Amino acid sequence: xxxxxxxxxxxxxxxxxxxxxxxxxxxxxxxxxxxxxxxxxxxxxxxxxxxxxxxxxxxxxxxxxxxxxxxxxxxxxxxxxxxxxxxxxxxxxxxxxxxxxxxxxxxxxxxxxxxxxxxxxxxxxxxxxxxxxxxxxxxxxxxxxxxxxxxxxxxxxxxxxxxxxxxxxxxxxxxxxxxxxxxxxxxxxxxxxxxxxxxxxxxxxxxxxxxxxxxxx
Amino acid sequence: xxxxxxxxxxxxxxxxxxxxxxxxxxxxxxxxxxxxxxxxxxxxxxxxxxxxxxxxxxxxxxxxxxxxxxxxxxxxxxxxxxxxxxxxxxxxxxxxxxxxxxxxxxxxxxxxxxxxxxxxxxxxxxxxxxxxxxxxxxxxxxxxxxxxxxxxxxxxxxxxxxxxxxxxxxxxxxxxxxxxxxxxxxxxxxxxxxxxxxxxxxxxxxxxxxxxxxxxx
DNA sequence: CTCCTATCTTGACAGTGACAGGATAGACAG
DNA sequence: CTGTCTATCCTGTCACTGTCAAGATAGGAG
Numbered sequence: 097x098x099x100x101x102x103x104x105x106x107x108x109x110x111x112x113x114x115x116x117x118x119x120x121x122x123x124x125x126x127x128x129x130x131x132x133x134x135x136x137x138x139x140x141x142x143x144x145x146x147x148x149x150x151x152x153x154x155x156x157x158x159x160x161x162x163x164x165x166x167x168x169x170x171x172x173x174x175x176x177x178x179x180x181x182x183x184x185x186x187x188x189x190x191x192x193x194x195x196x197x198x199x200x201x202x203x204x205x206x207x208x209x210x211x212x213x214x215x216x217x218x219x220x221x222x223x224x225x226x227x228x229x230x231x232x233x234x235x236x237x238x239x240x241x242x243x244x245x246x247x248x249x250x251x252x253x254x255x256x257x258x259x260x261x262x263x264x265x266x267x268x269x270x271x272x273x274x275x276x277x278x279x280x281x282x283x284x285x286x287x288x289x290x291x292x293x294x295x296x297x298x299x300x301x302x303x304x305x306x307x308x309x310x311x312x313x
Numbered sequence: 314x315x316x317x318x319x320x321x322x323x324x325x326x327x328x329x330x331x332x333x334x335x336x337x338x339x340x341x342x343x344x345x346x347x348x349x350x351x352x353x354x355x356x357x358x359x360x361x362x363x364x365x366x367x368x369x370x371x372x373x374x375x376x377x378x379x380x381x382x383x384x385x386x387x388x389x390x391x392x393x394x395x396x397x398x399x400x401x402x403x404x405x406x407x408x409x410x411x412x413x414x415x416x417x418x419x420x421x422x423x424x425x426x427x428x429x430x431x432x433x434x435x436x437x438x439x440x441x442x443x444x445x446x447x448x449x450x451x452x453x454x455x456x457x458x459x460x461x462x463x464x465x466x467x468x469x470x471x472x473x474x475x476x477x478x479x480x481x482x483x484x485x486x487x488x489x490x491x492x493x494x495x496x497x498x499x500x501x502x503x504x505x506x507x508x509x510x511x512x513x514x515x516x517x518x519x520x521x522x523x524x525x526x527x528x529x530x
Numbered sequence: 531c532t533c534c535t536a537t538c539t540t541g542a543c544a545g546t547g548a549c550a551g552g553a554t555a556g557a558c559a560g
Numbered sequence: 561c562t563g564t565c566t567a568t569c570c571t572g573t574c575a576c577t578g579t580c581a582a583g584a585t586a587g588g589a590g
Contacts, residue, residue: 131568147450149366153547163570165548170568174547230501231448233364265506269495270522272504277494278486284447287489289482305487308525348537370578380539382579387537391578 132170134160139181143224148232153177175234179242182235185225186245190252192218204259205307211256212275212306213299219279220291226283230276262310270309278302349387351377356398360441365449370394392451396459399452402442403462407469409435421476422524428473429492429523430516436496437508443500447493479527487526495519 138159143151153174154164171177193214200210219226228235229246237243257268281287290301355376360368370391371381388394410431417427436443445452446463454460474485498504507518 149450152545154545164546165571166569168548227448230497231444233366266518266521269498269504269507269518270491270525273494273498273522274487274491274526275494276498277490277492280447280497281486281490281493287486290486301483301486304483305490308487309491369576371576381577382540383538385579 131160131162131166135162135167135170135177136181136184139177140222140225143181143228144222148224148227151178175236178228178232179235179239181225182228182232183239183242183245185222185229186242186249189215189218189229190245190249192221193252204256204261205310208256208260208271208310209303209306211252212271212278213302215275216279216282216302219283223283223285226279230280257310260310267310271306274306274309278305348377348379348383352379352384352387352394353398353401356394357439357442360398360445361439365441365444368395392453395445395449396452396456398442399445399449400456400459400462402439402446403459403466406432406435406446407462407466409438410469421473421478422527425473425477425488425527426520426523428470429488429495430519432492433496433499433519436500440500440502443496447497474527477527484527488523491523491526495522 135156138156139151142156142159146152146155151174153167156177157164157167160166167174167177171180193211196210196214196217197207200206235242237246253272254268257271262268262271278287278290282291285291290298293301352373355373356368359373359376363369363372368391370384373394374381374384377383384391384394388397410428413427413431413434414424417423452459454463470489471485474488479485479488495504495507499508502508507515510518
């Protein structure tokens with residue numbers, strides 16, 4: 097649950113040139129060191145603070161301590177940055193599901209419920225990223241990096257539904273819609289009656305609800 | 314399904330001053346006549362064409378044939394316009410559910426399924442408006458007009474779940490999440506296996522899925 | 531007929547994304 | 561050590577956006 101971060105290097109890069117003669121306030125070097133990762137990290141923070149609609153490329157650059165045009169070289173334009181961010185988000189979205197699956201019972205039904213819990217975990221922990229993935233027009237799903245990671249998340253769902261005995265399109269749709277609906281409503285801070293529960297009680301209720309999607313199991 | 318429109322006057326207002334001496338290209342009068350409704354209509358069209366994130370207040374004004382600052386007098390700012398639009402959307406959202414309910418069987422379970430079909434109808438017919446209502450930060454739900462119409466939609470759901478025998482928070486959440494998840498995924502053009510069905514087949518599948526939310530019925 | 535007020539316009543400002551051209555520095559060859 | 565090459569980053573500019581201030585217009589009340 098804790099510790100998701102998009103920078104992928106925990107150390108803030110900013111490799112200063114060994115301070116040969118720096119007057120201590122020499123500030124940043126001309127070359128950043130790992131600007132691409134820093135921009136992704138800054139973009140996520142900006143998104144979390146100002147929301148999807150208040151997102152600004154220039155603010156991201158400022159937060160990363162860099163000029164307003166610097167992001168262009170790494171991502172092309174704002175859409176490119178958000179596409180890369182969404183791709184990374186889909187990977188962590190799958191990781192959140194996997195984290196639940198490893199601590200769950202190994203039978204297919206329990207694994208399916210665990211994936212649903214991970215789906216919801218991610219939506220609650222990072223609601224703006226969740227919106228970027230599912231409801232925004234800006235990420236370009238034609239870009240292979242994003243298209244593949246999104247498809248991987250979808251395929252994981254399909255596989256689990258099949259393993260749990262789901263056979264029809266309706267079964268797939270029911271499981272997906274239920275998990276997604278819970279996640280989206282919780283991310284938007286609706287469903288307060290569920291969201292305000294203690295973690296254990298909330299998990300139990302979410303699990304109970306998700307099980308309803310597959311009546312025959 | 315057809316014919317939703319936010320202008321609420323079907324006639325384009327533009328009451329010209331009876332053409333006393335107009336040289337035929339005298340164009341629009343200084344006062345519009347029903348600018349508020351025209352702006353709501355234009356805003357919906359812009360939203361449908363350019364998407365939530367490409368929305369521009371100046372484009373709305375231009376589409377309504379009016380100066381860029383004209384909307385301010387009726388709505389204050391962009392948030393005010395989108396708040397009014399969302400409030401109207403919630404009313405039509407309820408109307409879409411009511412339309413399905415009137416042609417459905419009158420037992421509580423059928424009425425609940427009908428409401429779910431209306432929920433999905435609206436999301437498919439007007440996806441961007443659906444996003445504005447559920448996933449945007451911009452409408453201000455503290456404004457009574459919007460707060461009340463949103464609450465009315467929520468209350469309608471709660472009442473129907475209760476009438477159909479739902480008793481717990483989990484029952485309410487399951488029904489809402491299932492309908493909402495289907496609607497959102499269909500609005501985003503996911504769930505292609507469902508969306509590409511003929512209307513009758515699609516309705517049958519959506520109904521089948523929604524019935525899963527209340528296992529005891 | 532006069533004035534009052536709601537309605538709409540024009541003009542300005544800071545902030546935005548994108549682009550062009552220039553500055554910097556690390557790497558590599560000799 | 562020197563010179564060049566290239567990826568990286570910066571400054572300056574453009575059209576466009578939302579918001580505010582101030583002025584123009586017209587419909588209606590007195």
